[in-house]
Amino acid sequence: MNFKIHIEKERCKGCGYCINACLQAVLKMSKALNLKGNHFPEVEKSDACTGCRRCASMCPDTAIKISKVYSESDNKTSAEKK
Amino acid sequence: MIKDMIYDRPESLTDVKTHYCPGCGHGIVHTLIAETIDSLKIRERTIGVAPVGCSVLAYFYMNFDVTEAAHGRTPSVATGIKRVLPDRIVFSYQGDGDLAAIGMAETIHTANRGENITVVFINNAVYGMTGGQMAPTSLIGQKTATSPRGRNVETMGPPLRMCELLNSLDKPYHIERVAIDGPDGVRKARKALMTAFKAQVDGKGYSFVEILSPCPIYQRLSPVDALKFVGTQMAAYFPVGVFRKEGTVVNA
Ligand SMILES: Cc1ncc(C[n+]2csc(CCOP(=O)(O)OP(=O)(O)O)c2C)c(N)n1
Ligand code: SF4
Ligand code: SF4
Numbered sequence: 001m002n003f004k005i006h007i008e009k010e011r012c013k014g015c016g017y018c019i020n021a022c023l024q025a026v027l028k029m030s031k032a033l034n035l036k037g038n039h040f041p042e043v044e045k046s047d048a049c050t051g052c053r054r055c056a057s058m059c060p061d062t063a064i065k066i067s068k069v070y071s072e073s074d075n076k077t078s079a080e081k082k
Numbered sequence: 083m084i085k086d087m088i089y090d091r092p093e094s095l096t097d098v099k100t101h102y103c104p105g106c107g108h109g110i111v112h113t114l115i116a117e118t119i120d121s122l123k124i125r126e127r128t129i130g131v132a133p134v135g136c137s138v139l140a141y142f143y144m145n146f147d148v149t150e151a152a153h154g155r156t157p158s159v160a161t162g163i164k165r166v167l168p169d170r171i172v173f174s175y176q177g178d179g180d181l182a183a184i185g186m187a188e189t190i191h192t193a194n195r196g197e198n199i200t201v202v203f204i205n206n207a208v209y210g211m212t213g214g215q216m217a218p219t220s221l222i223g224q225k226t227a228t229s230p231r232g233r234n235v236e237t238m239g240p241p242l243r244m245c246e247l248l249n250s251l252d253k254p255y256h257i258e259r260v261a262i263d264g265p266d267g268v269r270k271a272r273k274a275l276m277t278a279f280k281a282q283v284d285g286k287g288y289s290f291v292e293i294l295s296p297c298p299i300y301q302r303l304s305p306v307d308a309l310k311f312v313g314t315q316m317a318a319y320f321p322v323g324v325f326r327k328e329g330t331v332v333n334a
Contacts, residue, residue, distance in 0.1 A: 003088070015105035015298070015305035021265050038104070054265035056089040060109025061100060066089040 002069045003051040005043050011063035014038035018055035018064060024048040027055060092116035094125050096145045105305025107295030107312075108137050110262050111204060111271070112144065115175075118275045119146065122283060128171045129163055131156045133185075135177035136210040136297075154185020157192035160199045171282055173200040179209040182218040182242050189244070196253030196287045200278045203244060203290065206297035207316060214300030218242040221319055225302065241319060245292050249325045255287035257326035261294035263313025270322075287329070294320055 005026065012034060018041050019027045026049045027041040034040050040063075041055075056064040091097065094116035102108050119125050125146050132140040134153035141148035151159040156174035164172040181189050181203050192199070208226055209215040216226040216233060219241050223232040233241075245259045256278050260271040271293055278289035294316045296308035303311055324332050 011099055013104035017105060017305060017309070020306050020309070051088055053089045057265050057268045058110065060102065060104075060106055060113075062091045062095060062109075062113055064089070065087060065091070068086040068088055 001074055003049040004067045004069050005049060006065040007041055008063045009034045009040040011061045012038055012040035013061055014040060015060065017058040021054040021058045024050060092120045094119040094145050096143055098142050100143055101139060102136065103299045105296055105298045105308060107204060107206060107262055107297065110268060111293055114272050114275055115202065116144065117272060118279050122279055124171045124283065127169060131160045131174045133176040133180040135180050137175060137177065140175055154180050155188055156180065156185065157201060158188045161192055161197045164197060164199050171279065173202055175202045178205045178217040178219040182244055193248045193254050193288050193290065194251045198282055198285060198287050200282050201290045203292040204295045205292055206295045208297055208300040210297050210300055221315060243320060245325045248290055249331060253288060254290060254326050255329050256281050256289040258324045259292040259320060259322045261312050261317050261322050263309045
C-alpha cells in the first residue's frame with residue numbers, strides 16, 4: 001500500500017510548513033510558480049510517504065489532501081478491509 | 083487501483099481561498115475548529131462570533147453560521163446568542179488585541195459568569211490587521227510598530243497571561259493553552275478544542291482555549307522561523323498545558 005499526496009497548487013502560499021513537517025523528506029519546494037507567484041510543494045519521494053498526515057495538518061490553506069493507494073499486488077482490497 | 087481519502091478538507095470549511103498571509107496561524111486554527119465541529123456532528127447548530135482583527139472575515143471560510151461583533155465584544159454577543167438559543171453551540175474567535183486589550187472587560191465578565199460558551203483565543207503577540215502594533219501579549223523586548231526599541235516592562239508593563247488570569251475566577255470549566263508550533267502542537271490543539279466544545283455540548287459551562295500562533299509578517303520572521311518563535315520564545319513566557327479541568331484548578 002502507498003499514499004498519494006494531492007497538492008492543490010493554486011491554494012498554496014508557499015509557507016513551507018508541510019516540507020518542514022515531513023520526517024521522510026517526501027516533499028520539496030517547486031522551481032515553478034503558481035498563478036499568485038508562489039512556489040509550492042511537489043512530491044519528490046512518493047514511495048517514502050507513511051501517510052502520517054503531518055504535512056496536511058500544518059497547511060494553513062487546506063491545499064493538501066492524502067489518499068491511500070492499493071496496488072494489484074496488495075492481497076486485500078480496501079473494500080475487504082472494511 | 084483503489085483510492086481512499088485519509089485526509090480531506092472538513093465539511094465545516096468552505097472552499098474559499100483565505101486572505102491570510104503565508105503561514106498565518108488563523109488558517110490552521112480554522113481547520114482545527116472545522117474538524118472538531120465535524121467530529122461532534124454539530125455543524126448545523128453551531129454559531130461562531132468573529133472578531134475585529136485579521137480573522138474578521140472568518141464567516142467566508144467557515145461553513146456554518148457566523149456573525150460579527152464590535153471589537154472585543156465577541157463574548158458578549160456570544161452570551162446573548164447562547165441565552166436566546168441555548169441548544170446552539172456558540173463560540174467566540176478572538177485575537178489578542180480583541181480579547182486582551184479592548185475586550186478585556188467582556189472577556190473577564192463572561193468567564194466570571196461561567197457562560198456555557200467556548201472562547202478560542204489566537205495569541206500571536208501582535209495586532210496583525212492594523213499593522214503589527216504592540217499587543218498586551220507582545221513579549222518583553224519584542225519589536226513592534228509601537229515598541230520599535232522593544233517592549234519595555236518599565237513603561238509598557240509585562241505581557242498578560244490570559245489563562246492564568248482567568249484561572250483565578252471561580253466559574254470557568256475548562257482553561258487550556260496550546261501552541262501550534264508543529265504537527266505535535268497541532269494535534270494537541272485539536273484535542274484541546276475537542277475538550278472545550280464537548281464541555282459546551284454537555285452543558286458544563288465556560289471553556290477557553292488559548293492558541294499560541296504564528297504571524298510571520300509581524301513577528302518579522304520567515305514562516306518556519308515564526309513556528310520556532312511560537313514554540314520556544316512564546317511558549318517560554320506562556321507555558322502550555324491545562325489550567326482548569328472539569329471546573330477544578332490544575333496549575334495553581
Ligand atoms: C473600536 C475599534 N478600535 C480599534 C480598531 C482598530 N483595530 C482593528 S483590528 C485591531 C487589533 C487586531 O489585533 P488582534 O486582535 O490581535 O488580531 P489579529 O489581527 O492579530 O488576528 C485594532 C486595534 C477597531 N477596528 N475598532
Ligand atoms: S503524510 Fe507524512 S510522510 Fe507523507 S508527505 Fe505528509 S508528512 Fe511526509
Ligand atoms: S498579519 Fe499576521 S495574523 Fe494577520 S493575516 Fe497576516 S500572518 Fe495572519
